[in-house]
Amino acid sequence: MHWEPETVFEVIGSEEARRILAAANVEPVSVQALSDRLDASEPTVYRNVNVLQEYDLLREDTRVDTDGNHYKVYETTLERLCFELDGGGFEVDIELRRELVEERTAVRDGETEADGEP
Numbered sequence: 001m002h003w004e005p006e007t008v009f010e011v012i013g014s015e016e017a018r019r020i021l022a023a024a025n026v027e028p029v030s031v032q033a034l035s036d037r038l039d040a041s042e043p044t045v046y047r048n049v050n051v052l053q054e055y056d057l058l059r060e061d062t063r064v065d066t067d068g069n070h071y072k073v074y075e076t077t078l079e080r081l082c083f084e085l086d087g088g089g090f091e092v093d094i095e096l097r098r099e100l101v102e103e104r105t106a107v108r109d110g111e112t113e114a115d116g117e118p
Helices: 005-012 015-026 031-038 042-054 098-108
Strands: 058-064 070-076 078-086 089-096
Touching (some): 005 015, 005 078, 015 058
Antiparallel strands (some): 058 070, 078 089
16 A cells, blocks of 8 residues: 555544554454543544554454454554655655455455465
């Protein structure tokens, strides 16, 4: 994905988005847990999670609790973000955790983890 500097500033400029990325970098976390940790409403967390997912900065996974209930958790895919001044403008370099992005793409394309085929 090609990022324009303005888009990066807009997405990463949100304090809530940065806090979500930081929390989801420690361990996969649910929206409810993020809401509790960040002292933010679930709708606010969901809005930020959706934006971060749109730009492949969060990976979504489904977990099953001991009662058999399914819930989603999120993990940060962002590894490094670098801004450089270049010729009077900005250059943006974003590194994602490749294995998480590739796994998400494979699942989205219908491949299984075991054999890499649909």
